[in-house]
Amino acid sequence: MTIHSEDLQMNIYQSGDEAAKLLPVSFDQWENQAKKVLAAAPFGYVHGAAGAGDTERGNVEAFQKYKIRPRVCCDITERDLSISLFGNKIPFPILLAPIGVNTILHPDGELAPAKASAKLGIPYVLSNVSSVPLEKVAEAMGDSVRWFQLYPPKDHDLTKSFIKRAEASGFTAIVVTVDSTLLGWRETDLRNAYLPFLTGHGMGNYFSDPVFCSSLKEAPDKNIKAAALKALEEGNNTCFTWRKLDFIREQTRLPLLIKGITHPDDAIMALEHGVDGIIVSNHGGRQLDGAVATLDSLPSISESIQGKIPILMDSGIRRGADILKAIALGATAVLIGRPYAYALAVAGETGVQEVIKHLVAETELQLAISGRSSIQEVDQSLVIKVK
Ligand SMILES: Cc1cc2nc3c(=O)[nH]c(=O)nc-3n(C[C@H](O)[C@H](O)[C@H](O)COP(=O)(O)O)c2cc1C
Numbered sequence: 001m002t003i004h005s006e007d008l009q010m011n012i013y014q015s016g017d018e019a020a021k022l023l024p025v026s027f028d029q030w031e032n033q034a035k036k037v038l039a040a041a042p043f044g045y046v047h048g049a050a051g052a053g054d055t056e057r058g059n060v061e062a063f064q065k066y067k068i069r070p071r072v073c074c075d076i077t078e079r080d081l082s083i084s085l086f087g088n089k090i091p092f093p094i095l096l097a098p099i100g101v102n103t104i105l106h107p108d109g110e111l112a113p114a115k116a117s118a119k120l121g122i123p124y125v126l127s128n129v130s131s132v133p134l135e136k137v138a139e140a141m142g143d144s145v146r147w148f149q150l151y152p153p154k155d156h157d158l159t160k161s162f163i164k165r166a167e168a169s170g171f172t173a174i175v176v177t178v179d180s181t182l183l184g185w186r187e188t189d190l191r192n193a194y195l196p197f198l199t200g201h202g203m204g205n206y207f208s209d210p211v212f213c214s215s216l217k218e219a220p221d222k223n224i225k226a227a228a229l230k231a232l233e234e235g236n237n238t239c240f241t242w243r244k245l246d247f248i249r250e251q252t253r254l255p256l257l258i259k260g261i262t263h264p265d266d267a268i269m270a271l272e273h274g275v276d277g278i279i280v281s282n283h284g285g286r287q288l289d290g291a292v293a294t295l296d297s298l299p300s301i302s303e304s305i306q307g308k309i310p311i312l313m314d315s316g317i318r319r320g321a322d323i324l325k326a327i328a329l330g331a332t333a334v335l336i337g338r339p340y341a342y343a344l345a346v347a348g349e350t351g352v353q354e355v356i357k358h359l360v361a362e363t364e365l366q367l368a369i370s371g372r373s374s375i376q377e378v379d380q381s382l383v384i385k386v387k
């Protein structure tokens with residue numbers, strides 16, 4: 001999809017009285033509307049963070065330490081936001097982050113963001129804990145680029161089964177998330193006694209898996225809670241080490257990415273263990289409280305990787321300026337989390353498309369007004385650190 005930022009802007013300006021009826025423009029508005037349409041517990045699940053919320057706040061605040069230093073009198077008539085990732089040309093440096101349990105947000109569940117990303121032409125990273133099984137998501141996406149995120153199960157046969165199913169359904173990369181072998185301390189969810197998996201949300205891939213089902217005493221629909229507890233136990237893979245990553249590496253020739261890296265030494269370990277890409281992430285502050293912001297992690301990780309494999313980044317991206325700063329500090333692309341989750345709750349597939357279109361338009365205008373005509377021209381010289 002081509003997005004003409006000035007046309008998009010002008011359409012909104014000229015909508016007059018209709019403007020009030022249009023979908024939100026800013027992240028804050030999406031969040032406020034999601035709060036209105038959702039019950040307190042599912043809203044709290046998305047909004048919540050670990051512990052005191054320091055990591056989550058820090059992710060957002062880190063962007064203020066860097067300021068864009070524009071150049072002027074550059075020809076910015078033509079703009080190009082496209083990047084190349086594992087042989088695919090992607091129109092904008094944006095992916096949809098893996099977010100599980102989408103049926104708590106919208107009846108279409110993961111089918112809505114999957115279709116939205118297919119229309120936009122950006123990769124969709126499907127969560128291991130999606131409510132809709134991966135085969136159904138693949139069917140809805142045609143040939144569009146999709147990656148599968150894995151919470152590495154303890155059981156090696158289940159691991160193999162998930163990877164084989166993803167390969168058979170046309171997913172073209174595997175993302176192993178390594179920051180969540182235990183669920184963080186999330187006070188909002190504890191207060192609401194709310195864990196959506198226990199009522200069967202987010203279990204699409206497990207409950208449809210022959211290896212998983214054969215490990216149960218009775219079919220998942222006979223005892224949803226028991227089956228969900230078993231799935232969560234598989235995910236509580238507290239003995240997951242680099243050796244287990246090697247096992248995953250051996251199972252697939254697809255590009256393998258590791259998600260949840262914030263230390264440069266771990267980035268080097270990951271490279272040595274054969275990954276093809278690194279996702280600098282702290283899970284949007286939902287796992288470890290008081291942790292380093294991902295933007296602050298980027299320069300040292302970029303330094304240690306030396307351009308050998310792509311570095312992607314998420315956690316706290318809310319605006320076009322954030323995207324440019326992340327790219328300036330070494331990211332090839334960013335993943336968007338909560339902004340699309342809120343838009344999904346408010347307006348389903350249309351909402352997801354809309355929130356991403358606005359982000360793209362803002363990024364393009366920011367790029368141009370800062371004196372660059374292509375994402376390839378964005379490097380460290382775009383920003384200065386001010387505090
Ligand atoms: C409701 C919710 C569910 C999530 N589920 C997953 C998941 O299943 N797998 C995963 O790797 N990350 C998951 N994440 C983390 C996101 O992939 C991403 O790292 C994070 O949302 C980025 O931060 P942001 O929300 O500030 O953009 C989830 C995040 C949220 C908000």
Ligand SMILES: O=C(O)C(=O)c1ccccc1
Binds near residue numbers: 129182184
């Ligand atoms: O809600 C999450 O952030 C999430 O991705 C998750 C789900 C299950 C176990 C651990 C993390």
